[in-house]
Amino acid sequence: MKKEIIINATSGETRIAILEDKEMVELYVESPESERMVGDIYLGAVENVIQGIQAAFVDIGLEQNGFLPFADVGKEYSALADRVDEEKKHRSRGRKTHHDSRKKPPLNSGQTVLVQVTKEPIGTKGTRLTTAVSLPGRFLVLVPNDNAIGVSRKIADMKERRRLRMLARSMKPEGFGLIIRTVAVGKDAQALQSDLETLIRTWQRIEEKAKSSQTPRLLHKDMGLASSVIRDLFSPDIDRLLVDSRNQYAKISKYLKDVAPSLVSKLDLYKGKKPIFDAMGIEDEIDKSLSRKIWIKGGGHIIFDQTEALMVVDVNSGRSVREKDHEKNALQTDLEAARTIARQLRLRDSGGIIVIDFIDLEKEANRRKVVDTLKRELGKDRASFDVLPMNDFGLVSLTRERVRPSLLYRYSEPCPRCSGMGRVPARSTLVTKIERSIHRIKSTTGQRRFILYLHPEMAAYMTSGLRSLVRLMMIKFFVTLRVEAKPELREEEFELASFKGEKFDSYSFSS
Numbered sequence: 001m002k003k004e005i006i007i008n009a010t011s012g013e014t015r016i017a018i019l020e021d022k023e024m025v026e027l028y029v030e031s032p033e034s035e036r037m038v039g040d041i042y043l044g045a046v047e048n049v050i051q052g053i054q055a056a057f058v059d060i061g062l063e064q065n066g067f068l069p070f071a072d073v074g075k076e077y078s079a080l081a082d083r084v085d086e087e088k089k090h091r092s093r094g095r096k097t098h099h100d101s102r103k104k105p106p107l108n109s110g111q112t113v114l115v116q117v118t119k120e121p122i123g124t125k126g127t128r129l130t131t132a133v134s135l136p137g138r139f140l141v142l143v144p145n146d147n148a149i150g151v152s153r154k155i156a157d158m159k160e161r162r163r164l165r166m167l168a169r170s171m172k173p174e175g176f177g178l179i180i181r182t183v184a185v186g187k188d189a190q191a192l193q194s195d196l197e198t199l200i201r202t203w204q205r206i207e208e209k210a211k212s213s214q215t216p217r218l219l220h221k222d223m224g225l226a227s228s229v230i231r232d233l234f235s236p237d238i239d240r241l242l243v244d245s246r247n248q249y250a251k252i253s254k255y256l257k258d259v260a261p262s263l264v265s266k267l268d269l270y271k272g273k274k275p276i277f278d279a280m281g282i283e284d285e286i287d288k289s290l291s292r293k294i295w296i297k298g299g300g301h302i303i304f305d306q307t308e309a310l311m312v313v314d315v316n317s318g319r320s321v322r323e324k325d326h327e328k329n330a331l332q333t334d335l336e337a338a339r340t341i342a343r344q345l346r347l348r349d350s351g352g353i354i355v356i357d358f359i360d361l362e363k364e365a366n367r368r369k370v371v372d373t374l375k376r377e378l379g380k381d382r383a384s385f386d387v388l389p390m391n392d393f394g395l396v397s398l399t400r401e402r403v404r405p406s407l408l409y410r411y412s413e414p415c416p417r418c419s420g421m422g423r424v425p426a427r428s429t430l431v432t433k434i435e436r437s438i439h440r441i442k443s444t445t446g447q448r449r450f451i452l453y454l455h456p457e458m459a460a461y462m463t464s465g466l467r468s469l470v471r472l473m474m475i476k477f478f479v480t481l482r483v484e485a486k487p488e489l490r491e492e493e494f495e496l497a498s499f500k501g502e503k504f505d506s507y508s509f510s511s
Contacts, residue, residue, distance in 0.1 A: 003238045007226060008276050009245035016229050017282045024285040025346050025380070029410050030225035037117045038403055039222030041133060041206060042066075045215040046111045056107045057126075058115055061216035064126030068115060072130035073106040074145060112215055120404040123308075135199045135220075138231055138259045139184040139192050140168075142199040146177030154182045167192055173200065183235045183260070195259075230255060234263060242268045244276040289347045289407055296340050300333040304344070306408055310353035313341055317359055327366065330359040334370045342377030351383070351402020360394045371396060417490055424492045427461060430507075431469055437496055437505045438477055447504070449480045453495040456485040 004019040018026035030036055042060040046068075049056045056073075057065040107113065119128035135142040149168045151161050167189050168178045173196075184192060202220070209219045223231060230252055234241055241263075243249050249269045256264045270276045277283045288294060294302045295318075303314040315337040317330065341356060356374075361367050367390040374396065378385050383401040390396050418424050425433075434452065441447055452470070454462060462469045463483050474481050482499075489495070496505040 005229065005234060005238055005241045006276060006280055006282065007229075007241070007243040007245070007248060009226065009243065009248045014225050015277065016225060017277070017280070017285075018233070019280070019282075020380075022281075023343070024282055024289075025343055027282075027286065027289070027347060027349075027407060028225055028229060029407075034410065036222070036225050036228065036404075037120045037127060039136070039228070040117045040218060041220040042115055042117070042129075043210050043213050043215050043217045043219055044113050044115050044129075046107050046109055046113060049105045049107055049109055051105055054105075056105070058113060058129055059216050060115065060127070060129070061218065062121070062127065064121060064124075066115065066117070066127040066129040067125070068107075068113070068129040068131070070106055072118075072132060074131040114210060114219070119402060122402065122405045122409065134179075135202055136181070136222075136231070137195040137199045139181055139187055139195045140199065141179035141181060142196065142203060143177035143179065144203055145175065147172075147175070148177040150177070150179040152180060152182040152184075155180070155185055157185075160185055171196055176200075191259075226252070227255070234260075236263070238263075238266065240266055240268060242270050242276070242280075244270040285347070286407075286411075289344065290411055294340060294344060296333070296336045298333060298336060300337060302337055302340060302344075304348075306350075306406075310355060311350050313354065313356040315341075315356065315358045327362055330361055331366045331369070334358045334361065334366075335373050338370050338374040339377050342374055342381070345378070345400060346381045346383070348407045349404065350406050350408075351400050354398050354400060356396045356398070358390065358394045358396060361390075367394075374398075417492075427458070427491075430458070430492055430494065431462070433507055434494055434496070435473060435476075437494075437507070438473065438479060438481070441496065441504045442477060442479060445504075447498060448478070449499045450482070450504070451497045451499060452481055452483045453486040453489060453497070454483060455489045455491045455493065456487055458491050458494075459483050459485040 002019075002021055004022075006017045006019060008015045008017075013029065013031045015030075016028040017024050044058040044060040044066065047057045047059050047065050054070045056068045056070070058068050060066050113131055114133060115129040115131055116133045117127045118130050121127050132146075133144055135144075149165060149172060151165055151168075155161050155164070164180045164184055168180055171189070171193055172178050178196070180192075206219045209217070213219065222228065226248055230241075234256075241252070243252065246269065249267070253264060253267060256267060270279075272279050275283075277286075292304055294304070296302060300318045301316050303316070305312045305314070315334060317333050337358065344350075345354065358370060361370065371387060371390050375387050378387065378398075378400075381400075383403070385398055385400045387396065387398040415422070438450060441450075452462075470481050470483055473479070486495070490508070493508045494506065495503065497503045
């Protein structure tokens with residue numbers, strides 16, 4: 001499989017596409033308004049401790065407080081919370097206290113905590129935080145307040161795993177844990193030691209800042225998008241890294257000469273006249289990934305619908321009629337859909353709960369074949385996932401790790417007309433609402449003369465023809481109704497007022 005990293009860098013935005021056999025499978029986007037936050041370290045203050053949801057909300061200086069589950073709170077903070085609790089008991093000694101049998105929370109309101117962002121804010125949800133801070137380098141990950149040594153599971157060679165573990169054990173500082181990254185394969189002790197020293201210096205700077213800072217405070221900003229992708233993804237199995245910015249090319253070249261000289265030959269500067277993403281066919285792929293409907297080979301298609309709680313994916317056979325036998329035809333379409341869905345989930349960066357409605361299959365063996373294909377394709381994804389077996393309704397449920405907002409959230413915003421619902425009222429619905437409004441106001445106030453303000457197109461619709469809807473309403477309710485066009489209104493809105501200008505009623509679908 002040929003793997004490529006394509007970087008399009010401008011003054012306003014950096015986009016990085018990961019290609020496998022010339023097909024885009026991942027896309028990263030960063031702009032000044034939406035900088036990457038995962039890996040950033042803050043000194044925060046605990047605002048609320050909610051025992052019911054086993055979590056705390058931490059003020060780190062952002063618009064929304066960060067979410068810190070108790071499960072992600074380290075032992076050092078639990079010990080501190082216990083000491084504070086003991087002090088409170090000591091002060092209240094002699095007074096009758098109510099015994100709480102529930103497990104005490106590991107944090108207290110007002111407590112200062114050192115936290116790291118593990119997930120970026122998405123929609124109305126703030127950042128997800130952890131106190132288990134880690135600092136990734138090129139070859140190592142430094143884990144303060146830990147003593148464990150780990151080796152990447154992607155390193156399959158047992159002999160190399162033992163060698164790297166022994167190297168890590170020989171250089172591990174007291175009070176720190178170390179994780180060996182995949183790109184450390186074949187590296188000598190000097191390369192790992194140099195990486196470790198850089199990480200320790202970074203941690204010492206963070207500690208010094210924390211001692212002299214007031215909360216909330218950003219203590220450490222992780223690498224920018226391009227640098228982090230080079231650090232984390234540019235490994236020997238990548239065939240080419242192509243960048244269209246001379247400035248980025250120079251920075252990447254310098255970084256690689258210092259940490260991975262063997263990869264410098266794989267770095268290329270794009271010099272074509274067409275924009276790099278157009279030349280590589282990536283712009284078309286981005287447009288497809290934002291589409292609700294995706295066609296697959298053989299004539300079938302897939303519908304992606306994002307809701308607040310989950311993503312729903314519907315597989316349809318469409319024009320797919322390659323086999324006379326329905327079961328065979330459905331199986332072929334489902335298999336193609338499984339491959340496409342796995343790639344699209346990775347490309348769209350969709351996370352959370354995902355429910356897929358495959359075409360019904362009668363044979364259990366065929367159902368297993370579809371789920372196995374889906375799992376195999378998802379296995380190419382760096383994000384963790386969990387897939388349940390297909391149920392009797394042909395539904396497959398899965399969860400995919402969510403770290404940052406999906407492509408849909410980054411490239412779009414809710415429609416101001418329908419508030420993200422995707423539909424607006426039919427004209428007949430609006431006419432019915434106008435009738436009800438006139439009837440109600442007439443019966444409660446005795447008012448018989450109205451001005452109806454409508455969008456120009458809706459006004460024309462209501463007044464056109466000899467038997468216009470306005471005329472019929474006047475006859476039906478025995479009122480005088482004057483229609484006036486108001487361009488600032490939307491087609492699904494109206495305002496009802498008296499001839500003197502007194503406003504009686506209004507309607508807006510999105511309100």
